Amino acid sequence: MFKKSIALFFTGILILGITACEKEEGTMEKAGKRMDNAAASVKKSADNTAKSVKESYEETKDAILDKGPAEKAGERIDDAVENVTEE
Numbered sequence: 304m305f306k307k308s309i310a311l312f313f314t315g316i317l318i319l320g321i322t323a324c325e326k327e328e329g330t331m332e333k334a335g336k337r338m339d340n341a342a343a344s345v346k347k348s349a350d351n352t353a354k355s356v357k358e359s360y361e362e363t364k365d366a367i368l369d370k371g372p373a374e375k376a377g378e379r380i381d382d383a384v385e386n387v388t389e390e
Contacts (some may be wrong), residue, residue: 328336365375 370378
């Protein structure tokens with residue numbers, strides 16, 4: 304009888320634990336997820352903007368300095384090697 308009571312007690316605790324894990328997200332959890340998504344979106348936008356600014360700067364610099372195709376190709380090779388070594 305005592306063993307049955309202990310088994311029922313632990314079974315009840317187990318069921319209670321499982322049902323507690325299934326509760327819906329609260330408002331703070333939802334707000335936190337929205338903030339995480341907004342921060343990721345801002346970071347992605349900032350990265351895209353920085354890349355665009357860098358490309359525009361390089362194009363303007365090349366136009367001002369009037370670099371030839373061989374020099375531009377060499378710079379691209381340098382950039383590629385630098386990117387590979389950074390990773």
